[in-house]
Amino acid sequence: MSLSALIIDDEQLARDELKYLLDSVGGVDVLAEGSNGIEAVNLIDEHHPDLVFLDVQMPGLDGFAVIKRIKEQSEARARSQPGVEQDPLPHIVFATAYDQYAVRAFDVNAVDYLLKPFDRDRVEQAVERVKGRIAGGPATPAPAAQIDTLLRLLNRPQAAPQPAKLIVQAQSRLMLVDQAEICYAAIDEGVIRVVTQNFEGQSKCRTLEELLDLLDPALFWRAHRGFVVNINHIREVVPWFKSSYQLRMNDKKQTEIPVSRSQTRRLRELFNL
Template sequence: MAINTLIVDDEKPAREELAFLLKGFPEINLIGQGKNGVEAVNLIKEHSPDLVFLDVQMPGLDGFGVLKKLVERKARVPHVVFATAFDHYAVQAFDVNAVDYVLKPFDKSRIAKAIARARREMEADTSPAERLEKLVSQLAGPKPAVSSAPVKLLIKSQQRMLLVDAEDLVFATIADGLITVCARETDGTSNYRTLEEMHAALDADAFWRPHRSYLVNIHHIKEVVPWFKSSYMLKMNDKKQTEIPVSRQQTKRLRELFKL
């Protein structure tokens, strides 16, 4: 069964990367791309797609705004897979309402799961409209209060197990499945299995994934260094002044953070 699919994202590199990955799925028939929320509403109305990969963070009418417009107009709602880079509250809402999402930077295996899930729901003739409407209502309501209690992370360093305040964490990186942590006073390794899991335990306003292999504390970024082809490096304020790359997909978030 061919799945007629749309991609909507305001960043051209993100659209191109996702379109390239979707070429690896023969059941996907990519019928169009949009670069903002208004185009998304019009494309969905015009093409009546089966599946839409929809960016959450877009200027003007964002991904949730697109969804709200469709619900308000009682239009046919396609199966939606949200693409998000950093909104942990939104991710929690997706999970609660069984709405699918993929995190940026995109991972082919995660996209495969999203497509498989959409296919199962289509074959079962399950409409996503009710779940998506609940999602819109939940996101429109007040966000839950965030605990102000300091988070401590366990770091293994030279056969010692040290507790480090989250605010002292400079950055973390993963290689070969092992997470290495750099804090203000010590370095070591963490028992977290993934950076996603570590990120979820930390303050979403203070920590950011500039690259698939890194998690950084925004308050410990010392300098933003322009790099080639409009890319950037982050110079951290650890003893080594480590330089961390910013992926193409996260350049938008960098500009939002520091008003570049």
């Protein structure tokens, strides 16, 4: 089964990265790309794709407003043409870099999400979930119902604040660490290493996404697929080749951490580069 798809994201690098990963995964025909919410609505109306990869934060209309707009347009057309069924809505896979609360909402709902920077395995999983949903027939909830559920979830009050301290295992000791002391966290072969200025240890979290749910989003930023950094512990921004950057942290080793292509714009926003 080949899916027709649109990619909507205001970052050219993010669109390019996602298109590259979709070509690698296969089974998805990208019909067009858009850079804002208005283009998203028009392209969906023009192409009627099976699937839309939709950024959350965009100029004009954000991802949620795009969903509301296409749903309202579909309902309006159905009302104006009695006896004609409402146009089926495309399956939506959200892309988000910052909103951890929304990520949790997507994860328990039928609509999927991708967290930036994109991961090939996660992109493939999202595509397979959509294919499975389409192949599921009547037993699979309709996209419109999924979207209504998602919007209700997003309107709920946000979760309680993250704990101020984290437990980090250093050898046989369980250290209670203030979040502000953490320089960065890195994942390697499924093990998450947490580094402060004075020591390093391991987190009990299984993924960086799980760790991010415990961290203050105002302080911590996922600069790369394998790294989460505390922006207050960035010592230097180092220009790299092909307009990329590395971050030199202020831990004892002055570790250099790469910034992924899709996060370059966020870096420029953070430090007015």
